[in-house]
Amino acid sequence: MIFYGTNGSHVRTAPLPGVACPNCSTMDSVNASVFSRYAHIYWIPLFPYSKPIVAQCEHCQQAWEEKVMPAEVREPAKALKQDTRSPLLHWAGLGVIAVLICVGALMGARNDREDKAFLENPRVGDIYTVRTKEDDKTYSLLKVVAVKGPTVDVVPNEYTINQRNALDELNDPAKYSKESFTLSQFELKTMQNKGQLTDVDRLEK
Ligand SMILES: [Zn+2]
Known part of the structure; x- marks a missing residue:
């Protein structure tokens, strides 16, 4: 049985300056948070595949997911998302696999050279x-x-x-x-x- 699935973690929260809350009209009260979702195998992150964003007003506590964000919130929130990278750690599994493939190729090449020398x-x-x-x-x-x-x-x-x-x-x-x-x-x-x-x-x- 192989355990695999998806998980996510919070990456960053930042205010959206110059934005008035669409719900309570308070200025500069909306924060946007960026998360990183990643695929994992045995809970080791393999690779990130999406960055969901959520915005919330600190004043009235109204929150929005990306799909339902009013345009005045969505635009700056998407800019923040584009400016935010998934943590390198979320690539750990693919990184390990890439290293193993390289080591395997190097060892294979070394073995081939050795075989040739022994045959000659x-x-x-x-x-x-x-x-x-x-x-x-x-x-x-x-x-x-x-x-x-x-x-x-x-x-x-x-x-x-x-x-x-x-x-x-x-x-x-x-x-x-x-x-x-x-x-x-x-x-x-x-x-x-x-x-x-x-x-x-x-x-x-
Ligand atoms: Zn509000």
Whole structure:
């Protein structure tokens, strides 16, 4: 269950100078208040979406929402609203999401660079996460057991898993085949470009 909804808070109240109360005719007695409404998820503000305004006469206590404000009150009240920003805090959720997306993109780019470097300079013990069939959601592992110039000998893991994190689940020495086969750098590069080889990990650095 995800809790989400809307909430609001008072931002600012200011007098509307030069305005006579439409109800009691007192001069300079009307104040306008600006509120900020925001969407929240688990009570963390995500983003503001409206700024309701209310005006009230201090003398006769008559109050008006924006829809029913007499024109002489509405015009200066709307000017005050336009001059009032929603609190930055009401953007907190979107701000956090934007930061997480940036961090994710940076980490992804770093991982891609690392994968490329590991593929170009393979070492015994490197583990490749591979899709077992093209366009399939089944993953398994290949472990490098020998590096011979432009080729590597790998042993395939004998298990598959329907998740990308095959490494966490399958990397147990007992789960690898004893039969190795040879792959060239070119073949590995091609597999990577086709998305068949999705990750390269070097556990002992
Ligand atoms: Zn009044």
